[in-house]
Amino acid sequence: MGETNGSAGVGSDTALVRLEGSPAGGDFVILCDHASNRVPAGFGEPGLGEEDMRRHIAWDPGALPVARMLARLLGAPLLYPDASRLLIDCNRPIDAPDSVTVRSEDTSIPGNADLPADLRARRISGIYEPYHAAIDALLDERARAGAQSVLVAVHSFTPVYRGRPRPWHLGILYGRDRRIADSLFATYRGEPETVIGDNEPYGPWDGVYHTLERHGEARGLPCVMLEIRNDLIATAPDQERWANSLAAALSAARRDLDMPAVAAGER
Template identity: 55%
Template sequence: MSAGPEMDGAEAGPVRVFNRAAAGPFVLVCDHASNHVPKAYGTLGLPESDLMRHIAWDPGAAPVSRRMAERLDAVLVESAISRLIVDCNRPLDAPDLMPALSETTVIPANRSVPADERARRIALAHAPFHDAIDAIVAERQAAGLATAIVSVHSFTPVYRGIPRPWHVGIIHDGDERLSAPMIQALSAIDGIVVGDNEPYSPADRVYYTLERHARTRGLPCAMIEIRNDDIGDEAGQALWADRLAHILSGIQEPGIDHGEAKATREERTDRRA
């Protein structure tokens, strides 16, 4: 299974990096870009049709991310291996790092993963993905380039039988430099239901990549979740990519434009008090 053709200018391997020398302030990451399972793992005991489902990747997220990267002159880092092998957006001690159950589907090959196999999978996909982001951010900081990190995901409109009303969700913690203006701009679009820390929040352990690479460095960050049925074709992917790129390009924050550390909302409030 594959997420699609390689991008022009992308590096090959378990991680795809596009536009590494980008001058724009954004580094985009797509943790669940691909449903590719290396041949050695077969289909993980699943019917091949299951590898096309959301349990194996985030459908639509990669093409949206790629178009956003072009529009924003942004770096894009994609994981090129299915999250059923190892979930790159989870800490190494997470119980669902190699999920035995995804939504309601049992993953036979993940029912019992011995320690040596866990280490092999981490070395195969998880470590290279995060090493690539670390290297890119370090390069940008050494060059004095302002940097903000945005992760792009998609979500199912119905989860375990429960409909989800949102078209898009912005996931964030206390640093709202990106999330607050994004939520405000998206909420102004007619017919769009915006989730503020919905359908997930950092409490759901889905914020690992941003915590590791942005929060530890004081960089602005946010996570975008888009309904996967809205980005199931090229028209929907273009609509959402252009919409999100337009919003991000309009955010004028010192923390992005000049690389200066900008306080979180709580810190700004403290200074005004």
């Protein structure tokens, strides 16, 4: 893959996957699973109006601008699918009940009810599979070049869910590999005004860690998922502030990876 700011690869099967930046750049790979609320032709319709399609149920508002700024600051490539999660959620296994959801929060998704098998298959082959194939191809290319790949998935979450306020400003999500997460927790402990969620508002047990389980943990790569409350990244200045903060914290975490392991008795 050469440097690009468009589709990943060549051909219609990758037309909805966007790669921005140099594939070989830096030590990080930035992912944004829910970057877009776009509904491309040929995959059916969720059956919702424009107002609902602007809500968090259709995408992660603010996540893509932050991911773009973060990728630029870290000199990293950014990959994301350019289609709404209401067509198919690229951060869920294809056999998960909410892969093609019929209800999101308290909103029914009429276009997904009784979805014909051929349309579901088209969403898998046209959106889900090309996205994950592009991640694999990028990581394979970086591995062949001897590059480090720390995977960072950028998401956003709604401040109120089913009537319950969420107090966190940033959620740091991790699974078996908590190397990056632990460093981020240490950094943000020095910022008491920032409320940090430890596997909040979600955790891997909620089925939200699919992309990083498949591409990070399966390869033994350091990985972390970042959930930013979307009312805190609604404007360009706020997006820039969060990108700068996260870039500094992630750079420190990357340096920590180079430190020799400390035996338990020496802590």
